[in-house]
Amino acid sequence: MLDDFVFALLDNAASLKPSASTFQNVWGLASVNGVASSLAFVAGISKLAAPVQSLRALHELFRNRRLATTGLVRLYAAVEVAASIVLLLAAVRMIGAILIGVLGVCFASLGLVGAARKSRVSCGCLGHRSGRPLGAANVVAGFALMLVLPLNGSLEFRASSTENYSQAALLTAALASLALCLWIHRRVAIVLLLPTARQAKATPS
């Protein structure tokens, strides 16, 4: 893959944009999109598996509980997963960026409503029951996701680099998703691993 980038650089040297190289565009954009995608990917899959906590948070915010149902939460989660994957594929990258931007607007809006109503119920955004209620953190995350659209719109790369983009973005998203998942469930890992570690120390070999 590295030699492909080198050849791409040599082949396109004459038509490079003055402000950024093809190499930096592809890797930089793939990294940013991969991280943004991982957030939506993990959030979507987690809510598909465990929508209960998100449902509770929405019921706390909206008195009319018919506005939030398990089906709607799962539908939203499915859109998150779809948007995260579409963003990683070069051919449909801009569609993914638009979807991620819309999701960012939703995150930020719910965060604002949660902050205004002083929500106390864990938001369940990443599926787990412990966590912060809807508030400032969601607003910040939402704005960060909204920036994905203008960033993708402003940067371009050569058609010969599309496959490299997809590969780099998919790999970045996979690694970031794994790291995020392990971070979210770190307490489980600590509880399971720590007694074993303590026991190993206490028992002489």
Add this chain to the structure above:
Amino acid sequence: MIDVLFALVLLALVGAVVLLFAMFGELTARLPTLDIGYLDPTVTPLREARLGSAPDYWPEQLAPLLDANDGSALLLVLSTACGSCENVAEQLTNEIDQQSSIDTGVVVSCGDRRLGENFIERHGLDGMPTYVDEGGEWVIASFGVQTSPSALAIRHWRLESAAVFTDVVALRAATTDIEEVAA
């Protein structure tokens, strides 16, 4: 192309890991409710209740529930001093994601407001309309009910029927049967 397919497969595998962790986390959270034990399915009419009565006022925590359901709701009266009520509250936390509780509110009768608020927080009932009734004064004055756990079926802002129960699923079934007969 092969590299992209490989990366897609890797992402799918990571997705499976995320899914497993999410399911594991949800199962861990539900562990306290899996050991509830035997539930008596009997739903018995509550004779002390003043059927047809309407409260002098509706607490602001419960009024929106009735507004959203045309003056109808199922109010569950629980007490912080009642072991069966702890059991019922655990059943309710499992029910929330099944949308069965869309027209249900909870009245928590307690000696001290803090006990009632702690009860609600402990059982994760803050996603439902809940009212902390200190000393049970509102429920007694409005409906003549001093028993818990009990269920009060409200229709057109008035008490239509009341029952004593311990199994929420059995209560739902009994409520559905009454509605079908009335229809």
